Amino acid sequence: MTLVLHDGLEHATLDAICESAGVSNRTFFNYFDSKEDAILGLTDSEITDDSVAEIMAAYPAADVVELTVRLMIGVINPSITSSKLLKSRMKIVKLHPHLLGRFALQIQRMHDQLTTAIRPMLAAAPGFADQSPEESELSADVILSLCSGAARAAVKEWTTTGNKAPIEAVEDRAIELVRNTVKRLK
Amino acid sequence: MTLVLHDGLEHATLDAICESAGVSNRTFFNYFDSKEDAILGLTDSEITDDSVAEIMAAYPAADVVELTVRLMIGVINPSITSSKLLKSRMKIVKLHPHLLGRFALQIQRMHDQLTTAIRPMLAAAPGFADQSPEESELSADVILSLCSGAARAAVKEWTTTGNKAPIEAVEDRAIELVRNTVKRLK
DNA sequence: TTGCATGAGTGCAAAGTTGCAATTGCGTAG
DNA sequence: CTACGCAATTGCAACTTTGCACTCATGCAA
Structure with missing residues (x-):
């Protein structure tokens, strides 16, 4: 730094x-997988069955979108919250906005893990239970992309407007962005 | 190849x-910007006001999602349809699925162009007209991510299941994926 | 004819990234 | 005490990518 x-x-x-x-x-x-990852403090974290269970326990009422967003933010969470370096990191990100793209790549890296992670929940979700496995996989891809876009937008908003709220607020904000957009798309 | x-x-x-x-x-x-881009035949194409106008003229009833998807597929269209190399390209993509991620990057590269391209349409859209500029930009980001995910999924489906239909079918399929997912998400 | 601007192609060096093989230090089984 | 295995670290070479400076051909103006 x-x-x-x-x-x-x-x-x-x-x-x-x-x-x-x-x-x-x-x-x-x-x-570190790259110089930029080191600057952002991104390490190769994994999404395990345990982490999924943990989130589900913490948010019993969560649906697919909420679970997915919380898993995603959970992945990049440690790199954002690590206290001291936070201000320097935000300064650098503000100077080099393209670093934000790394968050998306980080998530893309675990796209497969996330796919299998949300798959059972998707199969049980009210709106998706009737889908064939192939259709379900496509839906999972689309939802993952939707959520990662919202997550990136929320993080971007958080870093560029100064961080008034803690990290949970970013999670909630990202979820809100998804809900909002879906609703407005009718 | x-x-x-x-x-x-x-x-x-x-x-x-x-x-x-x-x-x-x-x-x-x-x-070419990279070795992988060369394999996929991706060149630095630009989204101009003309190309936007062209799509809008061709599909007068298109909403934001439809316009966005058609613009995106339009960008990667030439690299898919270029005749002779098609079969080799599909064979390679099937062997190295991660190449599909390049499509997303290609779109990310013109993320800004697409943002400004769909901005006026978003401001006029029924569900989004009441948003502030900041909210509108966030919505644009989320929608772009949603559409690029659907586009990538549609291309993936098209390349892995053999290409029965022409490229327009991929556009329509991607649009259908967005609509379907949004509807199921309620 | 001469001079010059332009654009494409090239060589070179530096930087980021990765696979492979070798080394080192350490704890543990015999 | 020795041998072994294991994990962390390292050196090295190859590869992809990028900025910079140089050449060269073409065309155009004086």
Whole structure:
């Protein structure tokens, strides 16, 4: 963060970062998938059956959309909330908005995991129970895309307008964006 | 395509491709943004006011979703329909499904263009006319994500199940996916 | 004919990324 | 004490991608 804020995103080279951190180039990539991921603090978190169960327990009344959004934000949550670095991170993101795209990629990375995660819930959902497996998979893809768009928009709004509310508010905001848009689309 | 089909996606190096094509490495990147884009035949197409007007003239009754989907498919249309290479391309995509993600990136690349393109239509749409500019931008982001997900799903379905129908069917299918999902989400 | 602007193509160097093989340190079974 | 396995780290080479500077052919104006 220091190097990036001091030298700019492009001029802070990996070699400089690694030397400053006292590790080798190769070790860096053992912990982060890319330079940008490291800046955002994104690590390879996994969506397990446990995490799904946890969310479902915490929000018993959640439907597919709510569950999906909370899982997604849960994935990028640690990278946003990690306290001290927060302000620097927001400063950098404001300077380089394209970093926000990384959140979408992070989610795309676990697209498959999310597909299987929401599949059983989708099969049981009121509006989707009658679908064939093929149709259900297509629906899952579309819903995932819808939710990730809302999540990205919510995070973007949160980082660009200063963070008045805690992270839960971003979750709720993203869910609201989905609901709102669906309703307006009739 | 020949090299990729013969050596595999990873073993067909840029150097080999460039030598086979009789151009330099650097020239390659003057025409394609990446190796994968070249395989899919994706070039830097632009969404102009003209192309928007054209679609609107062709489909006078189209709403925001329909317009957006047709614009998106229009962007990746040439890379799908270009005749001869079609079968090879589908074979490769079936072997490396992650290439489909490139379509989403291609659309993300012109996210801003699409935002401004659908903005006026969104402001006039029945369900969205009352929104503030900020809310409208958020809605646009969510709708773009929703449509790109449906477009990608439709293309995926089209390439994996053999291409019975022409490209227009993919557009219609993607629109149907959006409508269907929105309706089921209530 | 000369000079110049333009655009396409190229070479080169630097940076990010990844697979593979080798090394190191450490705890544990024999 | 030794040998072994395991995980973290590293070096190295190959590959993709990008910015910059250079050449060269073409065409056009003076």
